[in-house]
Amino acid sequence: MKVKDPVCGMVIESTTAAAHGTYGSETVYFCSVACQASYDQKHHRSA
Numbered sequence: 001m002k003v004k005d006p007v008c009g010m011v012i013e014s015t016t017a018a019a020h021g022t023y024g025s026e027t028v029y030f031c032s033v034a035c036q037a038s039y040d041q042k043h044h045r046s047a
Contacts, residue, residue, distance in 0.1 A: 001013070001015075003017070003029045005031045005035050006030075006039060007030065007035040007036075008031060010031045012029060012030075012031050014029050017029035017030060017031065018032045018033055018035075018036075019036040020036075021040070
């Protein structure tokens, strides 16, 4: 399934995403660990 990294906007495959996290009831996918860290920092979530 194609998903969009919410930090950089890159479209990636969910099955090959470099990182992902659950925020509330939503799973968010990232193209890199750096994008996940940036998202976590903005949303005050610890990795």
